[in-house]
Amino acid sequence: MDDDRFKIFSGTAHVPLAESICRNLNVTIGKALLGRFSDGEISAWRITAVLPYYCYARQDRKDKPRVPISAKLVADLLETAGASRALTLDLHAPQIQGYFDVPVDHLYGSPVLVDYFRQMHLPDLTVVSPDAGGVERARSFAKKLGAPLAIVDKRRVDVDVSEVMNLIGDVRGRSTLIVDDIIDTAGTLVKTAEALVREGSTQVFAAATHAVLSGPAVERIEKSCIKEVVATDSVPLGEAAKKLTKLKVLSVADLLARGIRSIHEETSISELFI
Numbered sequence: 346m347d348d349d350r351f352k353i354f355s356g357t358a359h360v361p362l363a364e365s366i367c368r369n370l371n372v373t374i375g376k377a378l379l380g381r382f383s384d385g386e387i388s389a390w391r392i393t394a395v396l397p398y399y400c401y402a403r404q405d406r407k408d409k410p411r412v413p414i415s416a417k418l419v420a421d422l423l424e425t426a427g428a429s430r431a432l433t434l435d436l437h438a439p440q441i442q443g444y445f446d447v448p449v450d451h452l453y454g455s456p457v458l459v460d461y462f463r464q465m466h467l468p469d470l471t472v473v474s475p476d477a478g479g480v481e482r483a484r485s486f487a488k489k490l491g492a493p494l495a496i497v498d499k500r501r502v503d504v505d506v507s508e509v510m511n512l513i514g515d516v517r518g519r520s521t522l523i524v525d526d527i528i529d530t531a532g533t534l535v536k537t538a539e540a541l542v543r544e545g546s547t548q549v550f551a552a553a554t555h556a557v558l559s560g561p562a563v564e565r566i567e568k569s570c571i572k573e574v575v576a577t578d579s580v581p582l583g584e585a586a587k588k589l590t591k592l593k594v595l596s597v598a599d600l601l602a603r604g605i606r607s608i609h610e611e612t613s614i615s616e617l618f619i
Contacts, residue, residue: 351609359581362397362598369602393608394428395601397579398555402437403527420444432604434579434597435526435554452604452617454554454577455482457595459489461575462522462552469519471495471546475537483524486552495521497537517545527555528576531562535569542570555579556594558586566591 354375355363367374401415416438423431424447431449436442442449462470470492474483476499487494495514521541528534528551538549549571556576558566563585566574574589577597586592600617607614 362578365596365598366602369599370606391429392427393430393432394423395432395605397434397601399433399436402441405438405441416441417444430608437526450604450614452600454597455485457577457597457600458552458575459486461595463490467520471516471519471521473497473521473523473541475499475523475525475533479525482526486524497540512540512544516541519546520548521546523551525553527557528553528562529557530560531565535565538569538571548572563589
């Protein structure tokens with residue numbers, strides 16, 4: 346039976362994911378008319394903004410002069426628009442939660458991804474962080490998979506251009522799993538994979554929550570030494586990405602649905618923060 350105590354409406358960015366979340370919650374997606382008109386409005390009791398992929402998340406700090414902190418602006422816009430709570434998935438920088446003056450529930454795609462790789466039973470697996478900033482994320486993966494951790498020391502030489510400098514850890518003769526939050530142009534991912542193969546890794550896999558796959562990403566991954574890239578459906582795939590033979594997409598609809606249900610019923614959501 347449909348739960349008519351709350352309504353779920355979708356923006357235009359990723360309607361299939363919204364429909365999948367509604368199926369998990371056994372509710373009908375709200376009917377929305379997109380257009381411009383003048384109307385009297387009634388405020389909802391509570392509005393929760395569900396953001397599977399938080400835009401501008403990488404602009405979270407001022408690392409050079411005249412650079413905007415756009416992640417803060419997005420938080421302000423959501424609050425000004427009327428959001429009384431936010432539900433997000435794998436923020437690029439966890440401190441973005443502090444940009445909000447309303448409660449933020451920060452979920453992780455790792456349970457979905459870890460389950461997939463746990464069932465693969467990869468031999469002699471080492472989990473790899475592609476940079477120092479992702480160590481905590483990779484360490485969590487390694488702990489859940491019972492695998493050792495390796496870290497790539499990376500120096501960025503230009504926007505969207507990075508150079509692998511050094512590998513901390515031993516991957517010789519081992520399967521490796523590169524863990525990141527976002528795959529954008531895939532430059533860092535491919536260079537990390539190449540470095541691992543040079544160091545003797547027998548096979549390279551990759552996992553990320555958000556498969557943005559912009560620019561040359563699809564071509565880079567297809568031609569790379571990576572055996573398989575596993576991501577979630579937090580971001581809709583373009584037509585080129587849908588044809589990427591090395592890409593496996595897992596759904597986070599159930600995870601987000603459980604978060605929405607917990608918020609609506611005002612029950613503990615902490616069990617999802619893993």
